[in-house]
Amino acid sequence: MxxxxxxxxxxxxxxxxxHKPEGAFxxxxxxxxxxxxxxxxxxxxxxxxxxxxxxxxxxxxxxxxxxxxxxxxxxxxxxxxxxxxxxxxxxxxxxxxxxxxxxxxxxxxxxxxxxxxxxxxxxxxxxxxxxxxxxxxxxxxxxxxxxxxxxxxxxxxxxxxxxxxxxxxxxxxxxxxxxxxxxxxxxxxxxxxxxxxxxxxxxxxxxxxxxxxxxxxxxxxxxxxxxxxxxxxxxxxxxxxxxLPQTTVDVTTYLSHTPLLKHSDSFGYFIRVDSILIKTRSIFVPINATTKISTIEPYTTLRSDIYDSVVRRFSKVTKRIPPAKLVAPFGLCFSTSVNGTQVSLKVPDIDFILPDGKKWTVSTTNSIKQITNEVACLAFVDGGATSEDAIVIGTYQLEDNFVVFDLDNSSFGFSSSLLRKKTSCSSFNFTLTNSP
The missing domain is CATH 2.40.70.10 (Acid Proteases)
Structure with a gap:
């Protein structure tokens, strides 16, 4: 049975x-x-x-x-x-x-x-x-x-x-x-x-x-x-x-592409990051380092050697922003209150530099997490000195980014922030339509 x-x-x-035989609909x-x-x-x-x-x-x-x-x-x-x-x-x-x-x-x-x-x-x-x-x-x-x-x-x-x-x-x-x-x-x-x-x-x-x-x-x-x-x-x-509202613009025109890599111990998706660029200064990423895409980890995790360099550089380029007491699990936080009024932060982009010179840009909306009205933090966390993956790109960095996994061609497409294109991930039209 x-x-x-x-x-x-x-x-x-x-x-x-x-099926699609010859001449079929x-x-x-x-x-x-x-x-x-x-x-x-x-x-x-x-x-x-x-x-x-x-x-x-x-x-x-x-x-x-x-x-x-x-x-x-x-x-x-x-x-x-x-x-x-x-x-x-x-x-x-x-x-x-x-x-x-x-x-x-x-x-x-x-x-x-x-x-x-x-x-x-x-x-x-x-x-x-x-x-x-x-x-x-x-x-x-x-x-x-x-x-x-x-x-x-x-x-x-x-x-x-x-x-x-x-x-x-x-x-x-x-x-x-x-x-x-x-x-x-x-x-x-x-x-x-x-x-x-x-x-x-x-x-x-x-x-x-x-x-x-x-x-x-x-x-x-x-x-x-x-x-x-x-x-x-x-x-x-x-x-x-x-x-929406750009009904004539194909989102794929926003995409850059980089190879998807295989990992012998995982069914997940990996890419190669050659370096991390913050305001013209490049942070070295070892050539054998793996970068994993995650839909479970909330924030991008960096191995300690990479994390320390990123925080040090980001601190330097944001030194005019008043610091705030750290909020776990973050290692760099800022004051966003001036005379009791919340202000938004404008900080430099963080660019993941990929093979062939491709660049995945992490803008302020994906790099800074507002914790309270008074405190915002750099939304990257320390993964420890022995982290299996040197970089794990988390969901906060994926929000309002259109990403495409091409499994036939082992390619990963990414848009960077859609907000800069005056749209978002919540702008797909889910209104049900009769099939043609």
């Missing part, structure tokens, strides 16, 4: 996209689109994508999944039911079809695409589902907020997203059928409210991008919002991409 259900899922996966969409929400009710700012899950009474349920560009596979709050097509799923519960411990996906995830964490113990095939007759597939998952390890059960899942031409959101839907994992509700206590899963957007073959097929190209655009009142956007597929 479980093999039959497996076959059904495979058939559905191939049905979820349109070309789909009106070039990408799929998901809203990106910012959450500030956890121990650090986090971001989620909203995705459609089960179809109940002709209406799709929606769930929020934490964005993790490093995670090897998707996992979320659900339970396994081998007879999900018979209406046996309990009310207010998301059910998924189990993967057996005998199937190759189980071994593949456990041995090659599992979470690597010292706190994770061994997994065993000691559980079954009533009336199913096969062993389930426990896999280790790691809470990206606390770092704690727990076990989840591998499944066959189903997600649905809207299609888009980069300008409009269509009512046409696109289905994805990943291997994910079900974890208990208690696993998500550290997560922001109403966030009940982890959406893996890494290069792993079990992350969501691996399940988005033709006619979509393997290009992922991500734009993190800077506030909680309006969503940012994630698009998967080719451009063009448009943000």
């Amino acid at each position: 479980h093999l039959l259900m497996h076959l059904i899922f495979i058939i559905l996966a191939f049905m979820c996209y349109e 070309v789909p009106p969409y070039s990408s799929v689109v998901l809203p990106v929400n910012k959450h500030t009710d956890a121990v650090k700012p986090l971001y989620s994508v909203q995705i459609m899950t089960a179809l109940v009474n002709s209406q799709y349920l929606h769930a929020n999944f934490l964005i993790d560009v490093d995670a090897p596979f998707i996992w979320h709050d659900c339970i396994l039911q081998w007879n999900t097509f018979q209406g046996s799923c309990p009310d207010n519960t998301l059910c998924a079809y189990p993967a057996s411990c005998e199937e190759y996906q189980c071994t593949d995830v456990r041995t090659t695409y599992s979470y690597q964490n010292p706190s994770c113990g061994p997994v065993t095939n000691d559980s079954t589902i009533p009336d199913w007759g096969y062993c389930t597939c426990p896999v280790n998952v790691v809470d990206p907020i606390t770092g704690s390890c727990t076990q989840a059960l591998l499944n066959y899942d189903e997600f649905t997203v809207n299609t888009s031409n980069g300008r409009n959101v269509f009512d046409g839907l696109y289905g994805a059928y990943p291997n994910a994992a079900c974890a208990s509700s208690s696993t998500f206590q550290s997560f922001p409210a109403n966030v009940t899963g982890v959406m893996a957007l890494s290069s792993s073959p079990y992350a969501l991008p691996a399940y988005l097929y033709d006619p979509l190209k393997r290009i992922m655009a991500l734009c993190l919002p800077s506030n909680i009142s309006a969503p940012g956007v994630m698009l998967y597929g080719t451009g063009p991409y448009y943000l």
Whole structure:
């Protein structure tokens, strides 16, 4: 029975996209689109994508999944039911079809695409589902907020997203059928409210991008919002991409590109930074240093040798700004109050100098964090002397920056701050439009 259900899922996966034989109709969409929400009710700012899950009474349920560009596979709050097509799923519960411990996906995830964490113990095939007759597939998952390890059960899942031409959101839907994992509700206590899963957007073959097929190209655009009142956007597929109010300007024209690098111990995304430039003075970055993109770390982290040089240089070029008492975890803070009135700071840009002379500019809105009305701090933190990655670019530096991961061409595109272009990540038009 479980093999039959497996076959059904495979058939559905191939049905979820349109083939393009000669002379056939070309789909009106070039990408799929998901809203990106910012959450500030956890121990650090986090971001989620909203995705459609089960179809109940002709209406799709929606769930929020934490964005993790490093995670090897998707996992979320659900339970396994081998007879999900018979209406046996309990009310207010998301059910998924189990993967057996005998199937190759189980071994593949456990041995090659599992979470690597010292706190994770061994997994065993000691559980079954009533009336199913096969062993389930426990896999280790790691809470990206606390770092704690727990076990989840591998499944066959189903997600649905809207299609888009980069300008409009269509009512046409696109289905994805990943291997994910079900974890208990208690696993998500550290997560922001109403966030009940982890959406893996890494290069792993079990992350969501691996399940988005033709006619979509393997290009992922991500734009993190800077506030909680309006969503940012994630698009998967080719451009063009448009943000209001500039309805005739393709955002890709703002992008510079640099190679994406592979890291043998990670499914995440890495680039090379040659130096850091602050007001004509270059700060050396060792040639073998790795720079990682993170959607979990809130602030860019620099290894101590690089961090000390950045803070020393930034202090010098901002010496006319009154200092303020340090606020953890920052190492340089400024007074933003003059005679009891808050004033905004204008500080020099920080430029990440990339290969071929490309420059990713971190302007004031992404380099200075306003802590209180009286204090603002340089939003970079010390990662310690032995940090595995010399630089980890955090989410505060990604906000209102349009970034593109081209997985086919191993290229990373970046816009620098959209605010300088009179738009933002919260300016995508999510108004639903009939498919052409």
